[in-house]
Amino acid sequence: DTEVTQTPKHLVMGMTNKKSLKCEQHMGHRAMYWYKQKAKKPPELMFVYSYEKLSINESVPSRFSPECPNSSLLNLHLHALQPEDSALYLCASSQVVGGGLDEQYFGPGTRLTVT
Amino acid sequence: QQQVKQSPQSLIVQKGGISIINCAYENTAFDYFPWYQQFPGKGPALLIAIRPDVSEKKEGRFTISFNKSAKQFSLHIMDSQPGDSATYFCAASFYNQGGKLIFGQGTELSVKP
Numbered sequence: 001d002t003e004v005t006q007t008p009k010h011l012v013m014g015m016t017n018k019k020s021l022k023c024e025q026h027m028g029h030r031a032m033y034w035y036k037q038k039a040k041k042p043p044e045l046m047f048v049y050s051y052e053k054l055s056i057n058e059s060v061p062s063r064f065s066p067e068c069p070n071s072s073l074l075n076l077h078l079h080a081l082q083p084e085d086s087a088l089y090l091c092a093s094s095q096v097v098g099g100g101l102d103e104q105y106f107g108p109g110t111r112l113t114v115t
Numbered sequence: 116q117q118q119v120k121q122s123p124q125s126l127i128v129q130k131g132g133i134s135i136i137n138c139a140y141e142n143t144a145f146d147y148f149p150w151y152q153q154f155p156g157k158g159p160a161l162l163i164a165i166r167p168d169v170s171e172k173k174e175g176r177f178t179i180s181f182n183k184s185a186k187q188f189s190l191h192i193m194d195s196q197p198g199d200s201a202t203y204f205c206a207a208s209f210y211n212q213g214g215k216l217i218f219g220q221g222t223e224l225s226v227k228p
Contacts, residue, residue, distance in 0.1 A: 004158075031214055042204050042218030043159065056213050090158050097214035102147060104216060106158035 003027075004107035006091050012113045015081060021110045023074040023091030031097045032074040033104065034066060035090040043090055043106075049074060050097045081114045088112070117142060119207050121219025128226050134192040136222045138205035141186065145207040149216070150179065150190050153202045162203075163190070195226045 004025045013019050023032065031050050035043035048056035049068040063085075065077040074091055088111055092104040120139045128134045138148075149164035165172045165179045165188065172179045178191040192199055205219040 006158075033214065040202075040221070040223075042206075042221055043216075045215055048214050050214070056215065092158075094214065098208075098210045098212070102208065102214055103149065103161055103164060104214070105161060106151075108158045109156075111156070 004091055004093055004105055006089075006107040006110050008110060009108070010111045010113075012115060013078065013081065014115055015083070017081075018077070018079045020078065021076040021089055021091075021112075023076075023093075023107055024072055025093040025105075025107075026072055027093065027095075027105070028071075029093040029095050029105075030071055031094045031102070032068060033092040033094075034064075034074065034076050035092065035106075037088045037090055037109070047076075048097065055097065078112075081112075083114050086112055086114045117217055119205060119217050119219045121205050121222060123222060124220065125223045126225070128195045128224065130195065130197060130226055130228050132195050132226075134195045134199065134224055134226070135189055136203055136205070136224070137187065137189045138207075138219050139185075139187045140207050140217075142207070142209070143186070144209045144211075145217075146209045147207065148179070148181065148188050149206050150177075151204045151206065153204065153221075159204060192224075195224075197226045197228050200224055200226050 034046040037043045047066045067075040088109040090109045091107040150162045151159035153159040176193045181188045206216040
């Protein structure tokens with residue numbers, strides 16, 4: 001089973017709202033990722049967690065705040081977003097980071113619209 | 116040097132034909148090359164991947180060809196079907212990159228019945 005689940009599927013939020021995206025995997029993977037994808041573009045890496053510790057932050061604005069409460073869960077907290085942050089937010093997981101066990105499996109994404 | 120260049124941007128193929136998508140890279144440290152398939156409104160799905168110790172890998176109708184000296188790799192879809200119509204992304208990464216995949220810009224494939 002290579003399933004990564006994400007909730008909600010769709011989210012509309014105002015620029016002053018606070019919301020959270022949730023990602024879950026039960027494959028025993030120890031690396032989890034957040035990506036942002038704009039229409040007709042490839043996914044752009046935002047954050048990497050390895051063994052529940054943040055290992056990569058791709059200079060993402062502080063209005064995006066990741067959290068990894070345990071090895072199966074990954075959250076992305078959103079606050080004071082801008083309309084240009086509207087995108088598909090993808091979560092992915094892999095067994096570990098690098099080392100030949102790094103096949104990344106993506107979830108279906110959360111379609112975020114900021115009004 | 117971190118770029119992966121993908122071509123063509125879009126591709127139209129007749130049902131039963133062969134679809135070929137190419138990618139080129141500069142960084143010789145890359146050691147993992149996956150291909151992802153993405154349908155509209157869905158997340159990318161890992162299709163097939165190769166490491167540089169082999170020159171070809173086949174899974175069903177999908178084949179990756181890898182040319183280490185030319186720093187190129189390609190995806191071949193044999194007997195293309197309308198259900199293969201999707202966007203395909205190549206990517207590359209290497210061991211010390213902390214899991215970061217460098218994606219190509221994508222190819223929108225349309226298979227006509």
